[in-house]
Amino acid sequence: MIEFQNISKTYKPGHPVVKNLNLHVNKGEILVLIGPSGCGKTTTMKMVNRLVEPTAGRILINGEDISMQNPVELRKNIGYVIQNIGLLPHMTIAENVALVPKLKGWNKADYLQRVDELLRMVNLSPEIYRRRYPQELSGGQQQRIGVIRAMAADPPIILMDEPFSALDPISREQLQDELLRLQETVSKTILFVTHDIAEALKIASRICLLKDGDIVQLGTPEQILRHPANDFVRDFIGENRLRSEDSLPTIAEVMKPPVTSRPNRGLAEATMLMRKQKVDTLLVVDANRQLLGKVTMWDIHNRFQNEAILLKDLLRPVLYKVAPQDSLKEALQIISRHAIAYLPVVTDQNELVGVITRSCLVDVMAERWLDSETINLQEVVPHVDQSA
């Protein structure tokens, strides 16, 4: 999707900010650029929408050299979210969100409908928020608007420059979750800059760790955690991420975001989602994330020929679940006693918040183990992988 070819950027001669960088961003992934300040991560990102021009090298989007394109037209097709939000205070929320569609010449009915649709996607009621002004919203709400504004004209690529770093920790967590949830439905190619390794590990498909304009390591969060390339990466990940407390972590800390679908989705769509997410069971939730039941790959396979069937027709009850405040030990017991692979985590109000899978448990064990025996990493990991 986006390809950096031998990209360099020098502001002061002799002090390159980015050095001969080669990087391929795949379609539909969240690639996180991370590193200490001055590592060139923001500069690298801003070259994609030509806010910064490279000193040498080329950037291709879908195989086309962007230096040949009109920067204004290029930017209309790339969403952009900045740290300082940058909403326009003299425009209403709806006007802010509709900016790019308007610039692209959409007609009014279309962009008004799009605004409402986007507001609903981030759980802000259009009737209430459409006509408000940015300063009437909280910081977290404003950045939600910043994010949906970037998605308004449905650009295939979105650039995010430390979008959540100015928010309080709770809003930050929420927005990260929402971004992941949105990404499940819209599948954009996202280039995300952050200096927060916890954020990177949480949201990244792949992480690109930069230092002094060079790529130190590129890999999935798992790969980086398990096989840090050198001491710099190890320091950057931080010892606390491989912690070993005496007590087990809580369910809330271990659970993963569930792969969910809605009851009125078709079977082909469900199959695609399962294949993409590499799961064999989908949890079906309603609009309020209430857990309705599960659908297995086997059931779908058996009924796949019948196009009229929707997921709700194949629902099976979920027999075992845990609450986020339960102890991990309980979850372990249920999983091993009933030989199940998959344990949904629901709140007291039956709202689905995550899943505990066997692989999360393995991750927990592996991390605890790795911490005490970091040197034996290479020996330990294959062994753990086999048991998973």
Place this chain on the structure above:
Amino acid sequence: MWTSLLEIFAARFNDILLASWEHLQLTLISLLLANLIAIPAGIFLTRRRKWAEPVIGVTAVFQTIPSLALLGFMIPLLGIGKIPAIVALTIYGLLPILRNTYAGITGVNPAAIEAGTGMGMTSLQILWMIELPMALAIIMAGVRTATVLIVGVATLAALIGGGGLGELIFRGIAMANSPLILAGALPAAALAVFFDYALKHLEYRTQPGNLAKK
């Protein structure tokens, strides 16, 4: 004295009305010209920031020249009458508008401009959709200062044959006729207060924070 003031007002009602009208004309034409020159110039300076300091410096020098002296300079250059008066008043109104336009636009939150650029706005769109609306309150404050200044200095226009309420004031002084002085001074003061109030209201309405309450 109050009765004689009323008599003067009654007797010279047409003169006062004519002088007020002339005064208003002088003020509005000069103000319009000052805006037409200073706002585009202020915008231009935000695009050529190196020039900002010298150009604003020159207008500040104009402002420093005593108003009477500035009107005096006009006589050898442009003679007497309305036109030299308008030129002098226009020059006098430039600084506040120019300075506030420049300060207003350079003070716009850079995040808003970065967001606009990143969304694919042209620099003209950024000017019209982001910079001018966000700087409007500050530009309006400059216009208001210039207006009040011009209304005041316009009373001196009478000295170079520009007409206006100054005519009545100077005639009153020459004849040692206090009611006649007041017949010119009171409407001049009223005009200044009125403009100030009206523009203050307009200025308030243009502040982004107040848009929601309108």
